[in-house]
Amino acid sequence: MAMHRLHARLAALARPATGFVSQPEPRSIGSYARGKQLSAGNFLFAGFLIEAPGKLIWDIAVPDSRFEDALHGFAWLDDLAAVDDVPARTRAQDWTFGWIARFGRGAGPGWTPDQTGRRLIRWINHAILLLNGRTPAEARSYFRTLGRQTIFLSRRWRAATPGLPRFEALTGLIYAGLALTGMERHVAAASAALARECAREVDADGGILTRNPEELLQIFTLLTWAARALTDAGRKPSAAHLEAIARIAPTLRALRHSDGGLARFHGGGRGAPGMLEQALAEAGGKALTAQGPAMGFARMAGGRTNLILDAAAPPTGRHSVNAHASTLAFELTSGRRPLIVNCGSGAGFGAEWRRAGRATPSHSTLCVQGFSSSRLGTETGGPGARAELDEVPGQVWSQPEQTLDGLRVLAGHNGYAPTHGLTHLRELFLSRDGRILTGEDTLGAMTGQDRRRLERLMERTRRQGIAFSVRFHLHPDVDATLDLGGTAVSMALKSGEIWIFRHDGVGELTLEPSVYLESGRLKPRATRQIVLAATVFDHACQLGWTLAKAQDTPAGIRDIEPDDPTA
Secondary structure (H helix, E strand, O other): OHHHHHHHHHHOOOOOOOOEOOOOOOOOOOOHHHHHHHHOOEEEEOOEEEEOOOOOHHHOOOOOHHHHHHHHHOOHHHHHHHHOOHHHHHHHHHHHHHHHHHHOOOOOOOOOHHHHHHHHHHHHHOHHHHHOOOOHHHHHHHHHHHHHHHHHHHHHHHHOOOOHHHHHHHHHHHHHHHHEOOOHHHHHHHHHHHHHHHHHHOOOOOOOOOOOHHHHHHHHHHHHHHHHHHHHOOOOOOHHHHHHHHHHHHHHHHOEOOOOOEOOOOOOOOOOOOHHHHHHHHHOOOOOOOOOOEOOEEEEEEOOEEEEEEOOOOOOHHHHOOOOOOOOOEEEEEOOEEEEEOOOOOHHHOHHHHHHHHOHHHOOOEEEOOOOOOEEOOOOOOOOOOOOEEEOOOOEEEEEEEOOOEEEEEEEEEEEHHHHOEEEEEEEEEEOOOOEEEEEEEEEOOOHHHHHHHHHHHHHOOOOOEEEEEEEEEOOOOEEEEEHHHOEEEEEOOOOOEEEEEEOOOOEEEEEEEEEOOOOOOOOEEEEEEEEEEEEOOOEEEEEEEEEEOOOOOOOOOOOOOOOOOO
16 A cells, blocks of 8 residues: 555656547446435445535545445446436536545545546546536646556556456556557557456456456456457457457356346346446357356256356355355346345445355355355454455365256255265256246265264264255345245245245245345345255255246236336
């Protein structure tokens, strides 16, 4: 951080930019609803809402480091630009020129490579909005500060954390180098560095080590923006750059639910509305979907129904600071309506919610009572510290099989073997028409060593057994009720579809409270979860269940119910 401050101040001494050589067309998508909230003085960032009508954004008492990061990254400019009325334009200009006055010479927060890259892209994208009606002196200060930030990035992008932060820094440097007078000399080096990052961070199958679908989308979007900016300026993006785009696109299509949202795993959300479609359209090429595992996720699709299963081990080390203990969890969507979900990332609601959202019970999978399939380490390093996953399953496997009637996946993991000697096996079958999903979840000791470990544990607990449950978290829009004397759950979607959950009677069925965690909300949304509870008394216990559309649910439904505008 000290080196960031030093180079930020040194950049203030460099020769400033004086104007635009060219200006990329704005491609970032903002939220009209969030823009109206900002115009009204309601600042919602990182799960905190501060109401300060008429107050300059830089005069707000910052409650959290992530809140401060969001302010200085300037992504909120997209939201004000989406409104584009007089109040929104006034706030966009006042807050931007306020930043220039307070921080433009390298002082204060906001001078990190990723924040600077994010900020440069927005300032250049929305230059017309920001400069309209301003004085020549203000315009000169605007370009002078843009130049300083570009110089800073050229010197400090290597200090950005590999992955999304470094992609943000390099894309911002390319944008600024192409757009600003006197900054073209930085483009070749930044483009070459971006190519190296593409080769290093995006694997052969189009995935990234964090296994976060939304983070993959953000990287993909940055790569498409940089490629278009280079092309529009008469430069050819590197082969590694274009190949990374081509690898990622099929993977993202495989991680997209039928409602257009991304699967919510490992700290990622559904993605900003329209962002995935825009990025895929920008990438061009054939509309291919990855076959087989995509970044460790297995996709099953039939009729209007699709299911995405976490079928690989969670990331480890620095790549796991946002990772979840979600092995063999799945999400299921029917048409435009999510049905089975994971609780999601609680990062926007504080440290306790963040930790709870990462635990196995917050996912639609099997969980041994009191344990997660992967264990979280201790959070060290003060405020904002994030724990890595200490222990993950040593073996995770999946075997997809296409049959005449549908698609079958047999998967398993040994995450509970070190603690209990138990392995989780999950078999799923989705009919070709998507109307029936059948599942079997088995928890058992598979080897002699595991059986001995389980036997010792049973003796210590006086043979009370190992309690476990299989959880199916429901989306908040699902109306669920216990049915058939408590032996089934009936679920109504806003589309009019009716789904019925039944089981084989081995476990105990209950309908319990749950939460749905999503960014942009002030608090978690209340919802419910189906819970099948059972106990291992011998060497194994198997629970069978079905999730099927009611017989009178039509095959084709005209789903015109409006979505929640704040969702």
